[in-house]
Amino acid sequence: MSVRREYDIAFVGLKPGVHEYTYMVGELFFESYPPQEFSEPNAKVRLLLEKSSTFMLLKFFVDGSVMSSCDRCGNPLKVDLWDEFEMLVKLVDDPERMNEEEEDPDVFYISRGESLLNVENWIYEFVTLSVPTHRICPEDEQGHSTCNQDVLKKISQLEQEKQETQNPLWKGLDKFRNL
Ligand SMILES: [Zn+2]
The missing domain is CATH 1.20.5 (Single alpha-helices involved in coiled-coils or other helix-helix interfaces)
Incomplete structure (x- = not known):
């Protein structure tokens, strides 16, 4: 877990409605996390945060690429990232208990007294989840394997x-x- 201040959103000062943020996620970003199965990450995460008085709906759009290798032949392979994720953040009195009891992984609780929301670990999680688990060299125009x-x-x-x-x-x- 990492909590860098540059990924804090000072939501208290935000007007109700949708706010947009963009994060460039490269090698530097991953330095505070364990080693990855991929290299040369080059991702862009667009975040739309919809603020209301009792909750915030966060939509993360992941775009970009990483370098990995083919499962079949081991050749280096550039993998495109393209995925969306949602988080519902609710403002409550006892977030610790609520988070412990909540079974839905897309719901997260923070204290009503909180003024900052840190999105770093979600960015990490969602970029990592966007990398396909099966990676095979693509076919060429004639439909032949490029392995x-x-x-x-x-x-x-x-x-x-x-x-x-x-x-x-x-x-x-x-x-x-x-x-
Ligand atoms: Zn291959």
């Missing part, structure tokens, strides 16, 4: 060799089984 064919060949060769070395053992065991 590294040399690596794929090597992988299937290794698998074949593994099977071949395992087979005699299995045959040997079969013999015992028939006794």
